[in-house]
Amino acid sequence: MTEPAHPHSDRELALLAAARTADLTEMLAYLASCWDEEKRLLARRLHDSLGSSMTALTMHLALLSQHIPPENKAMRDRSAQMKQLLATIIETNRKMQLELWNDKLEFLGLHAALAELVPAFGAEHGLTARTSLPDEDGHYSRTQGVVLLRCAEEGLRNASTHGKASEVEVILDDDGEQVMLTVRDNGLGPHDCDGAMHSLDCHGLRLLRERARYLGGELVLARGESGGALLRMTLPREVQAA
Template identity: 55%
Template sequence: METNAAGTASADARRGAELSDLLGHVVTSWDNDRRALARQLHDSLGSSLTALTMHLGLLTAKLPADQQPLRDRATQMKNLLHTIIENNRQMQHKLWNDKLEFLGIKVAFSELVTQFSQHYAITARSSLPDEEPVCPREQAVVLLRVLEQGLSNVTAHSGATEVDVIVDDNDDEIMLTVRDNGKGVLEGRGIPPEGAGVGQYGLRLLRERARLLGGLLTLATHPEGGAVLSVVLPKPATQ
């Protein structure tokens, strides 16, 4: 009996390790695909739309002054192109935040929080380290995804009017905290803690991504009200 139990436990451990490896491969491939698609949208579609705008401007400049209907139609086309360009830019940003890769965590997070505050008319503050955090790209991506998830939760569930985003960085680990003053976790948010809520796949996937990096993601109600989403990632020993 003990031998069978040990064999079952060993098989379960192997399956668990295999599933972790598979998840790691899937999320890495997913990130790479999103990054490649965002760059294709920028390099191909974005460049073509910009060229169309320039050509339309040149044509509009050559229209006779007495052809007002044509000028009005050209203005409508120009406005439509600008809308498509902006939608393309937003899709690129949602797929992959190039600012995270080229300008770092501080710029990417600060701009995301500012844009969130302006778009949703919610007071959002960010507290970031004085120096740019130093961590592997895969950790920076997980931190960004957790921040995006936390802000999305605020608009979808919490009824919050204020959000604080805090990044703590030291030699051993990097930590992100997203705290709001809304309803908390259990009182209407519908985002359950560990082990519950089969519908919250976005949060559960982030929790597993944190685990793959040796970290921990938690969601809890703050003692003073509101919810706190946090992730702690240990830095590699070589850092």
Template identity: 55%
Template sequence: MSVPAPQPPQDALRSADLSDLLGHVHTCWDNERRSLSRQLHDSLGSSLTALTMHLGLLMQKMPQEAALQDRAAHMKQLLMQIVETNRQMQIKLWNDKLEFLGVRVALGEAVEQFGQQQQLTARCSLPEEELNCPRSHGIVLLHTLEEALRNIAAHARASAVDVIVDDNEDEVMLTVKDNGVGLDGPVATLLGQVSGKFGLRTARERAAYLGGTLTLSNGAERGATLTMILPKPVAA
């Protein structure tokens, strides 16, 4: 008489189901953000560009009255502000550099811009070639890096950040180190010990959906270190 194989506990099954559901939700969310960003670029962006050109032509044909020219110049300034706001909204929704230039360029530029905006030293070590990983891995890597940098800016009080990406045959690993206050302060709550801190918890769940891990620990001397490891799919 054969003995039936032991069944996994209900809690484990429920956890796996929730992980699959979260992965599906995140994928749908990414697709929606990408679609909305494209709409802003293709529709609103094109209309704003056309308006800018028409306004420029009108300004050339207008009477050279100071009041009219000042009003037109003010309209042009407002229009340029709307153009820039639209561009920033597109970037926040979806970073097209990830698709058109590759994850390597997107990660490098995110680190460079962070250093400029926060006026701190931001170093980035990347593979010489484009990362050999699926698109889903690139999206999670970029989102995790952006979230890590946001938390460093908000909590770490750091003067330097190092971002390292290692790509080998089996996995890709992202490491983000800072020289700030470490995990004794507010940063210790980022993985969910306190309600309302969902950024890195979401990143951790996205890594788990891809079979990977995300850890946050104190640095060797000071600051904090975030490490994400994503295994690569096994070729059929």
């Protein structure tokens, strides 16, 4: 007669749960990295193909416009409208590229990417957005730079959309052993995607938390000392994948 299998001990169950959590964290980090790479490649294609084509069209239109007689006002007006339309398409394409992938991060580093992102976000959404950055850019891996930049983007979006903030600040600290990015605002406090008070229930924040965990760091969302929300990601300078 076969004896019934003994149930797992509490310690064994805890080890199994920890192993499963580590596996899921690794899988999420891998999927997020693949997603980032796809966005980077798409942004590059938009730049190399559509961007160059629109620039060439603008040049051709400028040459054609030079041959329109001054007395032909209708044609000159139509030419001006076409120039404006092309300029709008080029600007839309540029914004799409930036939303997909920030080239400054890849070529100039995190410092330059944040210095461009934060004031541009503030101008677009009508809030005061400031940065506090080290004098010199640290040398981070691409993965670290992407995750820290995604944290800044998520914090800015939450401050504007859910927190209804009028001021937001992005702070980057680096003590040589770990790097810490903080986004704090003067809004309503930590809210999730549906507007309810929460810790880290929004899918975007949950994914960021797992990506930070995979790199040996952590993501914290809390109410700031003076109100508003405080989103902070801390990563070790040396990547410590779980």
